[in-house]
Amino acid sequence: MTFTHWFNRVDAARESQPHWVPPLVTLSPLITELLKEDGYHQRLGNGADILNLGGGKGLFLVPTETNEFDIGLPTYEKRYHVQPGSGLTDLQFLLIKQRLLSAPADLGNYIVTAALAGQAPTGSALFSNNAYVVSPSLLAGKGFGQFNVQAATGFAVPTSHQNTLGTSWATNTTLQYNLEDVVWPEFEVNWTHWLDGTQRGGQDQLFLTFGAIIGPLPLAGRLGLTVGAGYQFAVAPTQRLTPALTPEYRHAFILTTRLLF
Numbered sequence: 001m002t003f004t005h006w007f008n009r010v011d012a013a014r015e016s017q018p019h020w021v022p023p024l025v026t027l028s029p030l031i032t033e034l035l036k037e038d039g040y041h042q043r044l045g046n047g048a049d050i051l052n053l054g055g056g057k058g059l060f061l062v063p064t065e066t067n068e069f070d071i072g073l074p075t076y077e078k079r080y081h082v083q084p085g086s087g088l089t090d091l092q093f094l095l096i097k098q099r100l101l102s103a104p105a106d107l108g109n110y111i112v113t114a115a116l117a118g119q120a121p122t123g124s125a126l127f128s129n130n131a132y133v134v135s136p137s138l139l140a141g142k143g144f145g146q147f148n149v150q151a152a153t154g155f156a157v158p159t160s161h162q163n164t165l166g167t168s169w170a171t172n173t174t175l176q177y178n179l180e181d182v183v184w185p186e187f188e189v190n191w192t193h194w195l196d197g198t199q200r201g202g203q204d205q206l207f208l209t210f211g212a213i214i215g216p217l218p219l220a221g222r223l224g225l226t227v228g229a230g231y232q233f234a235v236a237p238t239q240r241l242t243p244a245l246t247p248e249y250r251h252a253f254i255l256t257t258r259l260l261f
Contacts (some may be wrong), residue, residue, distance in 0.1 A: 017102040026172035029113035029139035042249040043238040048082035055061040070095035079257035087124025109143030166197015224260040
């Protein structure tokens, strides 16, 4: 790997896979190079509000035609009304994607990708789970004309405090449609099950997310801008306050900004 032909590899990666946009919440199987920052405003079941700036996102790099390395940037949160406070959250410092199969629209319009993420307990006391977390995932997508389905399933495995935090299994599915190659309305189903742990062991939570993404909008040269917004709300289970909030929040407004290069 050399830097001389870096953008040639980025372009080759883009042309050898479907030309969709990554969803609001679901981890996308697409290999993309961009800078991404998200924002959330969440209402919790205990009456608290949380403002999240950063969304755990960061710099996504494409060093080869089939690999993506995501370098996380710090995320800041502020909690209002109940247990007020502010600070940094735990940091997803790296996410690595390895594309396994892919084809652009004229050759099948599909993609399959494996991913592995690592999270470090760097957050303030109010927002940290005090454990490193390893998250392997399998991601896939299939297009049908202007319509596509993107899905991700994976586990979040804490390396300490396992008895309390437990291992969670998350599966997200996005239904996305393309209007005039610019607007991408979408609907997501976001499901999590905790396999064990005293906080949420045996529990499930289910969110539905409605949103739309606009872009990429050309800026200058190879630079492009994508923006999006959505509303997410919990449909299950009935709110449980102890020993940990389940679902983790009742609803959220989501904003995303992505600079492609």
